[in-house]
Amino acid sequence: MAKEQTDRTTLDLFAHERRPGRPKTNPLTRDEQLRINKRNQLKRDKVRGLKRVELKLNEEAVDALNQLAQARDISRSELIEEMLLAQLKNLTSQ
Template identity: 70%
Template structure:
């Protein structure tokens, strides 16, 4: 059987042929890349004085927050920070009275 360059139905004939693809840009495996990226992200957050806080929200409340953040063109995290800052400042002002 003759091997033709455009014939891709007989894959066994082309198994050893290198196909062009995306070049490898990082020498580390994907799992290690993710760990390195996460470590760098935590380092950047620490330098900015940010601390991680986790909370659980109802799905509808989360959807509302996402819509508000999109409307203001900010991230959900920035929106939550604004809301908490606003609440804390109003609480402080009412306590001082």
């Protein structure tokens, strides 16, 4: 049987042919890589004394936070932290 260049149904015939695209640089699957990266991020955060807090906001609030954070050249997370600490300070001083 002759090997036709456009025939991709018999993969064993093309096993040693180089395919275009980005070469695989990591032996792990993408899911495993993401899991490891997330675990490492959580470890880094723990060392820095950070805890994860999740909240849901409407789009208007998020847009306002993004604009304010961008104007102050800080991350949204840092802005929310500053606002919460200021509010907590106000409440405890009353």
